[in-house]
Amino acid sequence: MGTRRDALRRSWTVGISVVVTAGLCAGAIVADAFDLIPGAITMHPVNVRTFDDPRGAVAPAGLVADLESDVPLDPAAVTRAADEFAASAGVGADYSLVVAGQDGTVALDRNGAVAREPASTMKTITAFAASLALDTDSTLDTETRLVTDGGTATVTLTGHGNMLLGSGESDPDHVNGRAGLGTLARATAQALEAQGITVVNLAYDGSLFGAPVTPAGIEQNNGDHRYATPVTAMAVDGGRIWGAEARPSDPDDGHVYPELSFTTVEDAAKVFAERLAEQGITVNGTPAAGATPDAEPIATVRSATIGELMTYALRNSDNTQAELLGRLVALRDGAENSPAGAVAAVRARLQQAGIPMDGLVMADCSGLTPGSTATVETLLQVQIAAMRSGNATAAFAEGLPVSGLTGTLGLATRGFTADAKGLVRGKTGSLTGVRSLAGNVSRRSGGILYFAVIVNNSQDPASAVTAIDRLASALSAL
CATH class of the missing domain: 3.40.710.10 (DD-peptidase/beta-lactamase superfamily)
Known part of the structure; x- marks a missing residue:
């Protein structure tokens, strides 16, 4: 008997709840329709904007x-x-x-x-x-290649000018760190393990820009190494050495000026070796300079686009990134691979544009x-x-x-x-x-x-x- 009363009570409760809920919903709809409360429904005429043709980005x-x-x-x-x-x-x-x-x-x-x-x-x-001069939608890749000789495996780390590498995983939300050496190491380790390789020698190729790597006389305004570092094939975080200065929470904030490394390629190779070790790959000795072998890359990480790197350079007034852009123009236009060649290439482009x-x-x-x-x-x-x-x-x-x-x-x-x-x-x-x-x-x-x-x-x-x-x-x- 009690069970039937409980069931009846629940039925009445559910029925009343349904009626109340329906009433509230109906009231809300009416209030919304007459714009008494915010909402998408209205009794008033709405101007609907139409477009003849879809439009893309506007230059x-x-x-x-x-x-x-x-x-x-x-x-x-x-x-x-x-x-x-x-x-x-x-x-x-x-x-x-x-x-x-x-x-x-x-x-x-x-x-x-x-x-x-x-x-x-x-x-x-x-x-x-x-x-x-440049394709601003293109990227600067950092790659690894593998060669084996007599049972010895050598991985070569090759840079193509990305001086804003991250030390960890690739960061899709920022320019600085868009390509991470941690991500590159993980992909490299996976490729090595697929071939049963767990021990390697590590080489690095930082020869992209040759020598010299700095404009003559720049040290007069860069005596404490805080405003520019040599343009190289690769660098982590622009070569910044964080010490007493607090690292900004935003990696793209370039308005703090710690000392800059002048051995950025070697630094990047050392960080990469550490990331490989974390992935279970043993690296023999220390990384050594070497030429990129004639082999397909086994792993690649890509920088932000050149357009984004340009924005980074302009907004942060980053001297190194500006010099890098000049060097890339020189390479693209076949000018001398030097700071002087970069200047000549930039001037040639200005002349062509009638400036x-x-x-x-x-x-x-x-x-x-x-x-x-x-x-x-x-x-x-x-x-x-x-x-x-x-x-x-x-x-x-x-x-x-x-x-x-x-x-x-x-x-x-x-x-x-x-x-x-x-x-x-x-x-x-x-x-x-x-x-x-x-x-x-x-x-x-x-x-x-x-x-x-x-x-x-x-x-x-x-x-x-x-x-x-x-x-x-x-x-x-x-």
Whole structure:
């Protein structure tokens, strides 16, 4: 009897719950339909946007063409912004400034033809040339090959220029570490074990770039080995030696400057040997230099794309990666395999693109080596050409730091006004007494403009940076 009462009670409970739930659902639907609560249902008409044809990625040239261009620059307003900049602390007399409208017409030119030390704005010249010469969707592979001779197995580790290898597993979410030596070791060990091999000799081939590997004189601005390391076939984490400095949580944050190794290939080989051992492969002795054998790779890891490496170089103002891009251009174009060859190859690409090069002296491809000079006219024309060259230079245009958001323009030390954040895209330059910036600005009134500014012999560099950022901010308001 009790069992029947319990069953009846459960039946009533379930029935009531169903009725209540249905009522609540119905009420929610009605409330949603009349927009009394948030939801997807509505009784009001909805404008449905339709598209005639699907669209793919838009190259910079297409973006520029779509921007409003019927808002002319006010010459008086441009002059006022320039006058305020010139009168700012830290600027002094040794400055050059040029501003051009969306169509490339120069609206203001102050000392535009005077060659000055550009610092890291030189990287825009190299990146532009690299974007024209290289397949920016390609990668730099790091590989292993196996040969056996008389029962002795030798694995050769070969690098193709990836100096941002990770020491562990490949990291798909970052540029630095996209290809991991741990992943390469695991795949190599699997290939070895499939052939019954558990003991190997380890060789490494770091001969890709030959010698010399550094621009002559770069040590004058790199005496403590914190701002550049030789361009080599491979390196882990850009060659950084983490000691007292805290390693950033973001591997792609290159704004901390520990000492850099000058034996990056050997370092990478040692890390790889350690990873092989962790996979159960015994490595005889220490890794030794050797030529890549004529054999198919047994394992490969791929870097981030060259376009992503370019973005990394521009946003972090990474001198080594900029020099690497120049060296890759030299290899691609058949120039001399040297720092001088890289400079020659970059200059040849500029000439082919019609970029004016009067006053351009490239002591290197990064702007770190003393002796480089450039005019703001050259820097300006690189910016204009990059935005007009379509898909070829998309990686360059997308890689520029953005004010208040990314890279060197996103640092807290920059002085952009609040309403200019996100509107300025450009490459910074900073050396002793030198501050510079070259890029483009989205105008709040419509369209874009291009600009380049170099300050030399500044007695107050921090104030010069503020003046440059305030100038860029003022340009966004034109």
